[in-house]
Amino acid sequence: MAIQQLTGPWPTNNYGPGYTCQGPTLNVSPFVTKSHSYALPFQSTVRTPYYDPTDDDENGVPDNPGNILYFQELPSGQKNNHALNFGISATVSIPLDSGLQNRCKAAADTQNALQRQILANKRLDFELSRLRHCGELAQKGIAFHPKSQFYVICSDVILKPKPGQVLPHVHQIKVSKPDAKPSKPGSDPAAPKHAHGLTQPSQPYPLTVKPFSPSS
16 A cells, blocks of 8 residues: 655735735645455364274275264464555645745735735825715705714714805994094004904994905
8 A cells, every 4th residue: 555645736825906916835734544355254263074994904005095984173363454544645746936925925016016006096096076065054954863874974064154155144343433633644544454363442343244245
């Protein structure tokens, strides 16, 4: 009996279309064999006849040839045989040209980096699309209910005013009474003095200023 180890196909790793690499392999194969042999028909004893050796006339010829006095039984020695064998068979396969393996691994790393970049681009497109749609719906007053399972989709989107946009607001303008005499030559005492955030010693009155729009 012999145990034969056959080298099968090398393990192959695929990293996308056209990127296939094979490396060194170690094949370990344990084995257990058991054998049982026996003979048929099975006889535990062997019967040997004992012939009559009587020779009364002493002529060297038995007086009763073929006469069996008795049978002698002896162990036959026949028995069943059992055998149990076990062991391990190992094979190591190493490619002779390691440069091919290194270039294949470098190409596989590049392919994995490209796949990760494509995934990152898809993620960026998804986040920008989510931001745009959530912002447009927020401007229209449309939103998910806080108890909805989809409320978290737009929960981190913040709506801010556009840069350069003038929102409706109110200024508090304080105007002082005209002096009896102008403080400087050429000044008009009847002209009101308007200042944002400046306080003059007089009794102010509030004015409301709304931003100009083309539709006004």
